[in-house]
Amino acid sequence: MRGRRAQAVEVRGLIDGLMVVRLAERGRQVKPEDQQQQRKGTHDPQMCWLACELTASGEQEVAWSTGPHAKVAFLCPMPKLILITGATSGFGEATARRFAAEGHRVIITGRRKERLEALRSELEGMHGKVEARRSFILFTSTCATMPLCKRSFPPTGMERDRCAGEQCGPRRRAGPDPGRPSRGLGAHAGHQLKACCT
Amino acid sequence: MSKAVIPGMIARKTGHIINIGSTAGKEVYPKGNVYCASKYAVDALTKGMRIDLLPHGIKVTQIAPGMAETEFRSVRFGGDGPVRHRFTKVWTRCGRRTSPNWCTM
Structure with missing residues:
Protein backbone atom coordinates (compact mmCIF):
# COMPACT_ATOMS: atom_id res chain seq x y z
CA MET A 1 0.00 0.00 0.00
CA ARG A 2 1.44 3.25 -1.12
CA GLY A 3 2.43 5.71 1.51
CA ARG A 4 1.78 3.43 4.42
CA ARG A 5 5.37 2.65 5.22
CA ALA A 6 7.26 4.89 7.53
CA GLN A 7 10.34 6.51 6.13
CA ALA A 8 12.74 5.35 8.74
CA VAL A 9 13.26 4.82 12.37
CA GLU A 10 15.57 7.29 13.90
CA VAL A 11 17.92 5.88 16.46
CA ARG A 12 18.14 8.27 19.32
CA GLY A 13 20.78 6.59 21.36
CA LEU A 14 21.91 3.61 23.26
CA ILE A 15 21.46 3.50 26.98
CA ASP A 16 23.00 0.50 28.61
CA GLY A 17 21.65 -1.89 26.07
CA LEU A 18 18.40 -0.01 25.64
CA MET A 19 18.09 1.41 22.17
CA VAL A 20 15.75 4.34 21.97
CA VAL A 21 14.27 4.94 18.56
CA ARG A 22 11.75 7.33 17.15
CA LEU A 23 9.53 7.13 14.16
CA ALA A 24 10.20 9.60 11.43
CA GLU A 25 6.52 10.14 10.97
CA ARG A 26 3.86 9.49 13.47
CA GLY A 27 1.02 7.11 12.87
CA ARG A 28 2.47 5.37 9.90
CA GLN A 29 2.66 1.67 9.58
CA VAL A 30 6.11 0.32 10.11
CA LYS A 31 7.42 -2.99 8.96
CA PRO A 32 10.14 -4.98 10.65
CA GLU A 33 12.58 -4.46 7.80
CA ASP A 34 12.41 -0.74 8.40
CA GLN A 35 13.85 -1.19 11.82
CA GLN A 36 16.24 -3.82 10.70
CA GLN A 37 17.94 -1.23 8.57
CA GLN A 38 18.67 0.86 11.57
CA ARG A 39 19.34 -1.49 14.35
CA LYS A 40 22.51 -3.27 15.18
CA GLY A 41 22.93 -6.72 16.56
CA THR A 42 20.34 -9.44 16.66
CA HIS A 43 16.83 -8.99 17.82
CA ASP A 44 13.79 -11.09 18.10
CA PRO A 45 11.69 -10.09 15.06
CA GLN A 46 8.55 -10.76 17.02
CA MET A 47 9.65 -8.30 19.63
CA CYS A 48 10.47 -5.70 17.04
CA TRP A 49 7.13 -6.16 15.42
CA LEU A 50 5.45 -5.62 18.75
CA ALA A 51 7.37 -2.43 19.12
CA CYS A 52 6.23 -1.38 15.68
CA GLU A 53 2.65 -2.10 16.51
CA LEU A 54 2.81 0.03 19.55
CA THR A 55 4.46 2.77 17.60
CA ALA A 56 1.97 2.71 14.79
CA SER A 57 -0.86 2.97 17.24
CA GLY A 58 0.28 6.34 18.40
CA GLU A 59 3.34 5.91 20.56
CA GLN A 60 6.05 8.03 19.12
CA GLU A 61 8.97 6.51 20.86
CA VAL A 62 9.84 2.97 21.60
CA ALA A 63 12.75 1.38 23.29
CA TRP A 64 13.89 -2.16 23.34
CA SER A 65 16.82 -3.89 24.78
CA THR A 66 19.60 -5.32 22.71
CA GLY A 67 20.64 -7.98 25.13
CA PRO A 68 19.98 -11.68 24.91
CA HIS A 69 16.94 -11.35 27.14
CA ALA A 70 15.40 -8.70 24.93
CA LYS A 71 12.06 -7.40 25.87
CA VAL A 72 10.13 -4.49 24.59
CA ALA A 73 9.76 -1.45 26.69
CA PHE A 74 7.77 1.48 25.44
CA LEU A 75 6.89 4.85 26.73
CA CYS A 76 4.15 4.22 29.16
CA PRO A 77 0.88 6.03 28.51
CA MET A 78 0.79 7.30 32.07
CA PRO A 79 4.27 8.42 33.02
CA LYS A 80 5.01 8.49 36.70
CA LEU A 81 7.07 10.92 38.65
CA ILE A 82 9.96 9.10 40.20
CA LEU A 83 12.35 10.47 42.76
CA ILE A 84 15.65 8.66 43.00
CA THR A 85 18.11 9.28 45.79
CA GLY A 86 21.73 8.47 45.25
CA ALA A 87 21.50 8.51 41.48
CA THR A 88 25.19 9.20 41.00
CA SER A 89 26.25 5.58 40.78
CA GLY A 90 25.24 1.99 41.14
CA PHE A 91 21.61 1.09 41.58
CA GLY A 92 20.41 4.67 41.60
CA GLU A 93 22.04 5.47 38.30
CA ALA A 94 20.84 2.27 36.69
CA THR A 95 17.34 2.89 37.94
CA ALA A 96 17.37 6.43 36.63
CA ARG A 97 18.42 5.26 33.18
CA ARG A 98 15.85 2.55 33.18
CA PHE A 99 12.94 4.74 34.16
CA ALA A 100 14.05 7.52 31.86
CA ALA A 101 14.19 5.10 28.95
CA GLU A 102 10.67 4.00 29.74
CA GLY A 103 9.45 7.54 29.58
CA HIS A 104 8.84 8.34 33.21
CA ARG A 105 9.62 11.69 34.67
CA VAL A 106 12.67 11.24 36.79
CA ILE A 107 14.11 13.38 39.52
CA ILE A 108 17.68 12.47 40.26
CA THR A 109 19.33 13.47 43.49
CA GLY A 110 22.69 12.77 44.96
CA ARG A 111 25.71 14.27 46.62
CA ARG A 112 28.18 14.51 43.75
CA LYS A 113 27.05 17.35 41.61
CA GLU A 114 29.34 16.69 38.65
CA ARG A 115 28.03 13.18 38.26
CA LEU A 116 24.46 14.35 38.46
CA GLU A 117 25.13 17.00 35.84
CA ALA A 118 26.69 14.42 33.58
CA LEU A 119 23.83 12.00 34.02
CA ARG A 120 21.27 14.68 33.45
CA SER A 121 22.86 15.94 30.26
CA GLU A 122 23.19 12.39 29.05
CA LEU A 123 19.58 11.54 29.73
CA GLU A 124 18.38 14.79 28.24
CA GLY A 125 20.43 14.10 25.15
CA MET A 126 18.88 10.69 24.83
CA HIS A 127 15.35 11.87 25.27
CA GLY A 128 15.48 15.35 23.84
CA LYS A 129 12.05 15.26 22.30
CA VAL A 130 10.21 14.24 25.42
CA GLU A 131 12.18 16.55 27.62
CA ALA A 132 9.34 19.02 27.75
CA ARG A 133 7.12 16.72 29.68
CA ARG A 134 9.88 15.30 31.74
CA SER A 135 12.18 16.93 34.18
CA PHE A 136 15.60 15.88 35.22
CA ILE A 137 16.11 17.93 38.28
CA LEU A 138 19.11 17.61 40.44
CA PHE A 139 19.96 18.73 43.89
CA THR A 140 23.03 17.97 45.82
CA SER A 141 21.71 17.68 49.31
CA THR A 142 18.70 16.40 51.06
CA CYS A 143 17.93 19.84 52.41
CA ALA A 144 17.80 21.22 48.91
CA THR A 145 15.65 18.36 47.77
CA MET A 146 12.96 18.82 50.37
CA PRO A 147 11.29 21.87 48.81
CA LEU A 148 11.41 20.14 45.47
CA CYS A 149 9.66 17.14 46.91
CA LYS A 150 7.00 19.31 48.40
CA ARG A 151 6.47 20.94 45.03
CA SER A 152 6.56 17.75 43.06
CA PHE A 153 4.41 15.77 45.44
CA PRO A 154 2.08 18.44 46.74
CA PRO A 155 -0.43 17.25 49.27
CA THR A 156 -3.45 18.85 47.72
CA GLY A 157 -4.65 20.52 44.61
CA MET A 158 -2.63 19.00 41.87
CA GLU A 159 -3.51 17.11 38.77
CA ARG A 160 -1.83 13.80 38.72
CA ASP A 161 -0.68 13.86 35.17
CA ARG A 162 0.95 17.21 34.95
CA CYS A 163 3.56 17.94 37.50
CA ALA A 164 6.77 18.17 35.51
CA GLY A 165 9.21 21.00 35.76
CA GLU A 166 7.78 24.41 36.32
CA GLN A 167 4.23 23.11 36.19
CA CYS A 168 4.69 21.13 39.33
CA GLY A 169 3.72 23.77 41.81
CA PRO A 170 0.65 23.40 43.94
CA ARG A 171 -2.42 24.42 42.02
CA ARG A 172 -4.62 26.31 44.34
CA ARG A 173 -7.51 26.57 41.94
CA ALA A 174 -7.94 22.85 41.61
CA GLY A 175 -7.62 22.20 45.31
CA PRO A 176 -10.55 21.27 47.48
CA ASP A 177 -10.02 24.37 49.58
CA PRO A 178 -9.29 27.20 47.17
CA GLY A 179 -8.83 29.91 49.72
CA ARG A 180 -6.10 28.16 51.57
CA PRO A 181 -2.64 27.83 50.14
CA SER A 182 -1.41 24.31 50.34
CA ARG A 183 1.65 23.87 52.43
CA GLY A 184 4.19 21.18 51.87
CA LEU A 185 3.73 19.18 55.01
CA GLY A 186 0.09 20.07 55.29
CA ALA A 187 -1.66 19.83 58.60
CA HIS A 188 -4.33 17.76 56.93
CA ALA A 189 -2.02 15.06 55.71
CA GLY A 190 0.10 15.17 58.83
CA HIS A 191 -2.94 14.70 60.97
CA GLN A 192 -3.97 11.73 58.92
CA LEU A 193 -0.57 10.17 59.32
CA LYS A 194 -0.50 10.81 63.02
CA ALA A 195 -3.93 9.32 63.44
CA CYS A 196 -2.77 6.29 61.56
CA CYS A 197 0.29 5.86 63.72
CA THR A 198 -1.68 5.97 66.92
CA MET B 1 13.03 12.46 52.27
CA MET B 67 26.40 -8.99 45.50
CA ALA B 68 26.33 -6.38 42.77
CA GLU B 69 29.07 -4.65 40.88
CA THR B 70 28.54 -1.18 42.20
CA GLU B 71 30.90 1.42 43.50
CA PHE B 72 30.21 0.22 47.00
CA ARG B 73 31.51 -3.17 46.05
CA SER B 74 34.83 -1.77 44.86
CA VAL B 75 35.13 0.22 48.07
CA ARG B 76 34.41 -2.77 50.20
CA PHE B 77 36.63 -5.21 48.38
CA GLY B 78 39.49 -2.80 47.95
CA GLY B 79 39.26 -1.50 44.43
CA ASP B 80 40.07 -3.66 41.47
CA GLY B 81 42.05 -6.17 43.44
CA PRO B 82 42.04 -9.94 43.11
CA VAL B 83 39.04 -10.28 45.40
CA ARG B 84 36.93 -8.31 42.99
CA HIS B 85 37.92 -10.46 40.05
CA ARG B 86 37.30 -13.62 41.99
CA PHE B 87 33.92 -12.34 43.01
CA THR B 88 32.97 -11.42 39.47
CA LYS B 89 34.21 -14.73 38.13
CA VAL B 90 32.34 -16.83 40.63
CA TRP B 91 29.09 -14.96 40.33
CA THR B 92 29.13 -14.83 36.59
CA ARG B 93 29.72 -18.53 36.57
CA CYS B 94 26.76 -18.97 38.85
CA GLY B 95 24.70 -17.38 36.15
CA ARG B 96 24.08 -14.20 38.06
CA ARG B 97 24.10 -10.87 36.34
CA THR B 98 25.82 -8.68 38.85
CA SER B 99 25.63 -5.38 37.00
CA PRO B 100 23.12 -2.95 38.50
CA ASN B 101 21.77 -2.44 35.00
CA TRP B 102 20.76 -6.05 34.93
CA CYS B 103 19.38 -5.90 38.40
CA THR B 104 16.97 -3.19 37.36
CA MET B 105 15.72 -5.04 34.30
Whole structure:
Protein backbone atom coordinates (compact mmCIF):
# COMPACT_ATOMS: atom_id res chain seq x y z
CA MET A 1 0.00 0.00 0.00
CA ARG A 2 1.44 3.25 -1.12
CA GLY A 3 2.43 5.71 1.51
CA ARG A 4 1.78 3.43 4.42
CA ARG A 5 5.37 2.65 5.22
CA ALA A 6 7.26 4.89 7.53
CA GLN A 7 10.34 6.51 6.13
CA ALA A 8 12.74 5.35 8.74
CA VAL A 9 13.26 4.82 12.37
CA GLU A 10 15.57 7.29 13.90
CA VAL A 11 17.92 5.88 16.46
CA ARG A 12 18.14 8.27 19.32
CA GLY A 13 20.78 6.59 21.36
CA LEU A 14 21.91 3.61 23.26
CA ILE A 15 21.46 3.50 26.98
CA ASP A 16 23.00 0.50 28.61
CA GLY A 17 21.65 -1.89 26.07
CA LEU A 18 18.40 -0.01 25.64
CA MET A 19 18.09 1.41 22.17
CA VAL A 20 15.75 4.34 21.97
CA VAL A 21 14.27 4.94 18.56
CA ARG A 22 11.75 7.33 17.15
CA LEU A 23 9.53 7.13 14.16
CA ALA A 24 10.20 9.60 11.43
CA GLU A 25 6.52 10.14 10.97
CA ARG A 26 3.86 9.49 13.47
CA GLY A 27 1.02 7.11 12.87
CA ARG A 28 2.47 5.37 9.90
CA GLN A 29 2.66 1.67 9.58
CA VAL A 30 6.11 0.32 10.11
CA LYS A 31 7.42 -2.99 8.96
CA PRO A 32 10.14 -4.98 10.65
CA GLU A 33 12.58 -4.46 7.80
CA ASP A 34 12.41 -0.74 8.40
CA GLN A 35 13.85 -1.19 11.82
CA GLN A 36 16.24 -3.82 10.70
CA GLN A 37 17.94 -1.23 8.57
CA GLN A 38 18.67 0.86 11.57
CA ARG A 39 19.34 -1.49 14.35
CA LYS A 40 22.51 -3.27 15.18
CA GLY A 41 22.93 -6.72 16.56
CA THR A 42 20.34 -9.44 16.66
CA HIS A 43 16.83 -8.99 17.82
CA ASP A 44 13.79 -11.09 18.10
CA PRO A 45 11.69 -10.09 15.06
CA GLN A 46 8.55 -10.76 17.02
CA MET A 47 9.65 -8.30 19.63
CA CYS A 48 10.47 -5.70 17.04
CA TRP A 49 7.13 -6.16 15.42
CA LEU A 50 5.45 -5.62 18.75
CA ALA A 51 7.37 -2.43 19.12
CA CYS A 52 6.23 -1.38 15.68
CA GLU A 53 2.65 -2.10 16.51
CA LEU A 54 2.81 0.03 19.55
CA THR A 55 4.46 2.77 17.60
CA ALA A 56 1.97 2.71 14.79
CA SER A 57 -0.86 2.97 17.24
CA GLY A 58 0.28 6.34 18.40
CA GLU A 59 3.34 5.91 20.56
CA GLN A 60 6.05 8.03 19.12
CA GLU A 61 8.97 6.51 20.86
CA VAL A 62 9.84 2.97 21.60
CA ALA A 63 12.75 1.38 23.29
CA TRP A 64 13.89 -2.16 23.34
CA SER A 65 16.82 -3.89 24.78
CA THR A 66 19.60 -5.32 22.71
CA GLY A 67 20.64 -7.98 25.13
CA PRO A 68 19.98 -11.68 24.91
CA HIS A 69 16.94 -11.35 27.14
CA ALA A 70 15.40 -8.70 24.93
CA LYS A 71 12.06 -7.40 25.87
CA VAL A 72 10.13 -4.49 24.59
CA ALA A 73 9.76 -1.45 26.69
CA PHE A 74 7.77 1.48 25.44
CA LEU A 75 6.89 4.85 26.73
CA CYS A 76 4.15 4.22 29.16
CA PRO A 77 0.88 6.03 28.51
CA MET A 78 0.79 7.30 32.07
CA PRO A 79 4.27 8.42 33.02
CA LYS A 80 5.01 8.49 36.70
CA LEU A 81 7.07 10.92 38.65
CA ILE A 82 9.96 9.10 40.20
CA LEU A 83 12.35 10.47 42.76
CA ILE A 84 15.65 8.66 43.00
CA THR A 85 18.11 9.28 45.79
CA GLY A 86 21.73 8.47 45.25
CA ALA A 87 21.50 8.51 41.48
CA THR A 88 25.19 9.20 41.00
CA SER A 89 26.25 5.58 40.78
CA GLY A 90 25.24 1.99 41.14
CA PHE A 91 21.61 1.09 41.58
CA GLY A 92 20.41 4.67 41.60
CA GLU A 93 22.04 5.47 38.30
CA ALA A 94 20.84 2.27 36.69
CA THR A 95 17.34 2.89 37.94
CA ALA A 96 17.37 6.43 36.63
CA ARG A 97 18.42 5.26 33.18
CA ARG A 98 15.85 2.55 33.18
CA PHE A 99 12.94 4.74 34.16
CA ALA A 100 14.05 7.52 31.86
CA ALA A 101 14.19 5.10 28.95
CA GLU A 102 10.67 4.00 29.74
CA GLY A 103 9.45 7.54 29.58
CA HIS A 104 8.84 8.34 33.21
CA ARG A 105 9.62 11.69 34.67
CA VAL A 106 12.67 11.24 36.79
CA ILE A 107 14.11 13.38 39.52
CA ILE A 108 17.68 12.47 40.26
CA THR A 109 19.33 13.47 43.49
CA GLY A 110 22.69 12.77 44.96
CA ARG A 111 25.71 14.27 46.62
CA ARG A 112 28.18 14.51 43.75
CA LYS A 113 27.05 17.35 41.61
CA GLU A 114 29.34 16.69 38.65
CA ARG A 115 28.03 13.18 38.26
CA LEU A 116 24.46 14.35 38.46
CA GLU A 117 25.13 17.00 35.84
CA ALA A 118 26.69 14.42 33.58
CA LEU A 119 23.83 12.00 34.02
CA ARG A 120 21.27 14.68 33.45
CA SER A 121 22.86 15.94 30.26
CA GLU A 122 23.19 12.39 29.05
CA LEU A 123 19.58 11.54 29.73
CA GLU A 124 18.38 14.79 28.24
CA GLY A 125 20.43 14.10 25.15
CA MET A 126 18.88 10.69 24.83
CA HIS A 127 15.35 11.87 25.27
CA GLY A 128 15.48 15.35 23.84
CA LYS A 129 12.05 15.26 22.30
CA VAL A 130 10.21 14.24 25.42
CA GLU A 131 12.18 16.55 27.62
CA ALA A 132 9.34 19.02 27.75
CA ARG A 133 7.12 16.72 29.68
CA ARG A 134 9.88 15.30 31.74
CA SER A 135 12.18 16.93 34.18
CA PHE A 136 15.60 15.88 35.22
CA ILE A 137 16.11 17.93 38.28
CA LEU A 138 19.11 17.61 40.44
CA PHE A 139 19.96 18.73 43.89
CA THR A 140 23.03 17.97 45.82
CA SER A 141 21.71 17.68 49.31
CA THR A 142 18.70 16.40 51.06
CA CYS A 143 17.93 19.84 52.41
CA ALA A 144 17.80 21.22 48.91
CA THR A 145 15.65 18.36 47.77
CA MET A 146 12.96 18.82 50.37
CA PRO A 147 11.29 21.87 48.81
CA LEU A 148 11.41 20.14 45.47
CA CYS A 149 9.66 17.14 46.91
CA LYS A 150 7.00 19.31 48.40
CA ARG A 151 6.47 20.94 45.03
CA SER A 152 6.56 17.75 43.06
CA PHE A 153 4.41 15.77 45.44
CA PRO A 154 2.08 18.44 46.74
CA PRO A 155 -0.43 17.25 49.27
CA THR A 156 -3.45 18.85 47.72
CA GLY A 157 -4.65 20.52 44.61
CA MET A 158 -2.63 19.00 41.87
CA GLU A 159 -3.51 17.11 38.77
CA ARG A 160 -1.83 13.80 38.72
CA ASP A 161 -0.68 13.86 35.17
CA ARG A 162 0.95 17.21 34.95
CA CYS A 163 3.56 17.94 37.50
CA ALA A 164 6.77 18.17 35.51
CA GLY A 165 9.21 21.00 35.76
CA GLU A 166 7.78 24.41 36.32
CA GLN A 167 4.23 23.11 36.19
CA CYS A 168 4.69 21.13 39.33
CA GLY A 169 3.72 23.77 41.81
CA PRO A 170 0.65 23.40 43.94
CA ARG A 171 -2.42 24.42 42.02
CA ARG A 172 -4.62 26.31 44.34
CA ARG A 173 -7.51 26.57 41.94
CA ALA A 174 -7.94 22.85 41.61
CA GLY A 175 -7.62 22.20 45.31
CA PRO A 176 -10.55 21.27 47.48
CA ASP A 177 -10.02 24.37 49.58
CA PRO A 178 -9.29 27.20 47.17
CA GLY A 179 -8.83 29.91 49.72
CA ARG A 180 -6.10 28.16 51.57
CA PRO A 181 -2.64 27.83 50.14
CA SER A 182 -1.41 24.31 50.34
CA ARG A 183 1.65 23.87 52.43
CA GLY A 184 4.19 21.18 51.87
CA LEU A 185 3.73 19.18 55.01
CA GLY A 186 0.09 20.07 55.29
CA ALA A 187 -1.66 19.83 58.60
CA HIS A 188 -4.33 17.76 56.93
CA ALA A 189 -2.02 15.06 55.71
CA GLY A 190 0.10 15.17 58.83
CA HIS A 191 -2.94 14.70 60.97
CA GLN A 192 -3.97 11.73 58.92
CA LEU A 193 -0.57 10.17 59.32
CA LYS A 194 -0.50 10.81 63.02
CA ALA A 195 -3.93 9.32 63.44
CA CYS A 196 -2.77 6.29 61.56
CA CYS A 197 0.29 5.86 63.72
CA THR A 198 -1.68 5.97 66.92
CA MET B 1 13.03 12.46 52.27
CA SER B 2 10.08 10.23 53.02
CA LYS B 3 8.65 12.91 55.26
CA ALA B 4 8.69 15.26 52.31
CA VAL B 5 6.92 13.02 49.84
CA ILE B 6 4.52 11.11 52.05
CA PRO B 7 1.97 13.91 52.63
CA GLY B 8 1.45 14.28 48.91
CA MET B 9 1.10 10.56 48.50
CA ILE B 10 -1.43 10.40 51.32
CA ALA B 11 -3.49 13.13 49.72
CA ARG B 12 -3.47 11.31 46.41
CA LYS B 13 -4.03 7.94 48.08
CA THR B 14 -1.33 6.39 45.95
CA GLY B 15 2.41 6.10 45.91
CA HIS B 16 5.23 3.69 46.19
CA ILE B 17 8.34 4.10 48.30
CA ILE B 18 11.23 1.78 47.60
CA ASN B 19 14.03 1.56 50.11
CA ILE B 20 17.33 0.05 49.15
CA GLY B 21 18.34 -2.34 51.87
CA SER B 22 20.81 -5.15 51.63
CA THR B 23 21.30 -8.76 52.50
CA ALA B 24 23.36 -7.24 55.29
CA GLY B 25 19.99 -6.16 56.66
CA LYS B 26 18.97 -9.78 56.91
CA GLU B 27 22.13 -11.41 58.18
CA VAL B 28 25.24 -10.03 59.80
CA TYR B 29 28.75 -10.74 58.69
CA PRO B 30 32.15 -10.19 60.34
CA LYS B 31 33.41 -6.63 60.51
CA GLY B 32 30.15 -5.31 59.18
CA ASN B 33 28.81 -4.06 62.48
CA VAL B 34 27.77 -0.55 61.68
CA TYR B 35 26.77 -1.29 58.12
CA CYS B 36 24.66 -4.25 59.15
CA ALA B 37 23.07 -2.22 61.91
CA SER B 38 22.15 0.48 59.43
CA LYS B 39 20.69 -1.97 56.98
CA TYR B 40 18.74 -3.71 59.73
CA ALA B 41 17.39 -0.27 60.52
CA VAL B 42 16.31 0.10 56.90
CA ASP B 43 14.57 -3.24 57.21
CA ALA B 44 12.71 -2.19 60.33
CA LEU B 45 11.92 1.24 58.92
CA THR B 46 10.44 -0.31 55.81
CA LYS B 47 8.25 -2.64 57.81
CA GLY B 48 7.14 0.16 60.10
CA MET B 49 6.35 2.50 57.26
CA ARG B 50 4.46 -0.25 55.51
CA ILE B 51 2.20 -0.79 58.49
CA ASP B 52 1.55 2.91 58.85
CA LEU B 53 1.10 3.79 55.20
CA LEU B 54 -0.75 0.81 53.81
CA PRO B 55 -4.14 2.19 54.95
CA HIS B 56 -3.42 5.24 52.82
CA GLY B 57 -2.79 3.21 49.71
CA ILE B 58 0.95 3.75 49.78
CA LYS B 59 3.12 0.78 49.11
CA VAL B 60 6.48 0.49 50.82
CA THR B 61 8.98 -1.93 49.45
CA GLN B 62 12.48 -2.90 50.35
CA ILE B 63 14.98 -4.19 47.87
CA ALA B 64 17.76 -6.17 49.48
CA PRO B 65 20.42 -6.74 46.85
CA GLY B 66 23.13 -9.29 47.32
CA MET B 67 26.40 -8.99 45.50
CA ALA B 68 26.33 -6.38 42.77
CA GLU B 69 29.07 -4.65 40.88
CA THR B 70 28.54 -1.18 42.20
CA GLU B 71 30.90 1.42 43.50
CA PHE B 72 30.21 0.22 47.00
CA ARG B 73 31.51 -3.17 46.05
CA SER B 74 34.83 -1.77 44.86
CA VAL B 75 35.13 0.22 48.07
CA ARG B 76 34.41 -2.77 50.20
CA PHE B 77 36.63 -5.21 48.38
CA GLY B 78 39.49 -2.80 47.95
CA GLY B 79 39.26 -1.50 44.43
CA ASP B 80 40.07 -3.66 41.47
CA GLY B 81 42.05 -6.17 43.44
CA PRO B 82 42.04 -9.94 43.11
CA VAL B 83 39.04 -10.28 45.40
CA ARG B 84 36.93 -8.31 42.99
CA HIS B 85 37.92 -10.46 40.05
CA ARG B 86 37.30 -13.62 41.99
CA PHE B 87 33.92 -12.34 43.01
CA THR B 88 32.97 -11.42 39.47
CA LYS B 89 34.21 -14.73 38.13
CA VAL B 90 32.34 -16.83 40.63
CA TRP B 91 29.09 -14.96 40.33
CA THR B 92 29.13 -14.83 36.59
CA ARG B 93 29.72 -18.53 36.57
CA CYS B 94 26.76 -18.97 38.85
CA GLY B 95 24.70 -17.38 36.15
CA ARG B 96 24.08 -14.20 38.06
CA ARG B 97 24.10 -10.87 36.34
CA THR B 98 25.82 -8.68 38.85
CA SER B 99 25.63 -5.38 37.00
CA PRO B 100 23.12 -2.95 38.50
CA ASN B 101 21.77 -2.44 35.00
CA TRP B 102 20.76 -6.05 34.93
CA CYS B 103 19.38 -5.90 38.40
CA THR B 104 16.97 -3.19 37.36
CA MET B 105 15.72 -5.04 34.30
